[in-house]
Amino acid sequence: MAEPEPPAITELAEINGTSDSRDVLAHATVQAQQSYDDYFVVDIDAHVSEDHFWDEVLSLVDNDYWRDLGMTQFEGFGGKNALLNITPGMSQQSVGGRIGHQGRREPVAGVDGHPFVTAAGRGMDSMGLDYQVVFPSAMLLLGMHPQTEVEVALARAFNRWLTEVILPQDPRLKGMLYLPYNTPEACEELVERYADNDDIIGYTVCSTRNNPVHSDVYLRLYSLIQDSGKPLAFHSGYHWGDPSFAQLNRFLSMHALSFTHYNQIHVTNWIINAMPERFPTIKMLWVESGLAWIPFLMQRLDHEVLMRPSEAPGLTRLPSEYMKEMWYTTQPMERTDMELLEATMKSFNAETQLLYSSDWPHWDWDAPSTITNLPFLSEHAKRNILGLNAARLFNLPTERVKPSAASVLDARPGRS
């Protein structure tokens, strides 16, 4: 009898902040191969971070004064936080370095093209994504920047960098325009300027801010957005300096509450002030607050409106009915209690209103398998959530554009 083949043993390296995305995500690629390789998948929220290329963005600032100040900071003490209102000492997302892909640096030596595009492409291929929507990261807190003119200057520069440098290099990458919401007229100018750009598939307001979304100063902006047919997304975030959150002593606590808090405030104002009646065809998308807050807010607002209808006189239906017509993204999807999650998804018709988002490479990202593994969803619902709802909302073609999972696994370095 022939001797059995000796086993092939290879050592796998530790995954750290400079590991190749294809290695970090190899298990996700295997999941794709096993259960959703033939699905059309769109990731509505990813953050291949612009802060690694912050000097490129700063160099596009159109105001001479702010550009000079920003570049001086960049070369001096500010580095990739130049002009931004991030507090580095309080940025504890990586849990003391335990989650290495937060703030990761992709190894791209010898690869042609922009490193951002290379990193994004590897991430998309590894997770089995057809398209990915790029959101800003370092700019997520800019709504709290006390110098509103800095928000405008950085918004214009970021939008130029996105549309002129990044998006043209990969048709699978799409963008949402950053709106400097503290300055409505600057938002209007940007919406008009980029109206015909096909790579821009929507508009983003970073939710971490204290602007009332129903304010009359935004009415022309909402009309322009409604007429464009492209969605308006509110991307949530955190702010430890917000007085309520200043009571919380751990990043975990502040993060858990603040991401849901800002979108709850904005949805509440949007509905109670009858914005869905005043802008009936605007497409509202709520990003990165998970799902558990949605049925809470539906029930809470319905309860209040029934008792106090004179304070919401523009409504012709209950708040939950309007909320069922909005769209939501999945991540970070709370799923420690499947019965609760199932009820949550039913509450807002997830089958048609929910869009998969990864948030890659942030620490609390979700793989597409978080959807394919749900025991209570039909295959039809899974396909909708993973890509077909996004295709309908953003008018994306649904032909496959991603490589096969098998070819991605073959091409990966395999060092870790």
Place this chain on the structure above:
Amino acid sequence: MSRREVTVASLAELHERGRIVVSIDGTELGLYSHAGEIRAWRNLCPHQGGPACQGKFLPRTIEVVDDAKRAAPGISSEHKSIVCPWHGFEFDVLTGRHVVDERVHLIAVPIRSQGDEVIVSI
């Protein structure tokens, strides 16, 4: 398929390095040494299927409470955690169980030493 025994490392090397992660014909597992004991766990996280053994391997964080019930975080000199690099789930290296929710755990792989050889059964 029936299990087979495979010699994967030298015991002295495992004790010295503390953790070695290997793929054996495509089956990935982490070998660990801690407090004179050895363990092997599948490189598969119960959370989202991440490569749990390829993250950090470090002392567990503990709550240090003094006589007056004042609390502060500290670092254990006794327990070590396997930290999944995808989202930070932490598992005790000797029990394979999540440090807060014991129902969440890694999959054990039978491991033994014979002389200086570390042998796993897969």
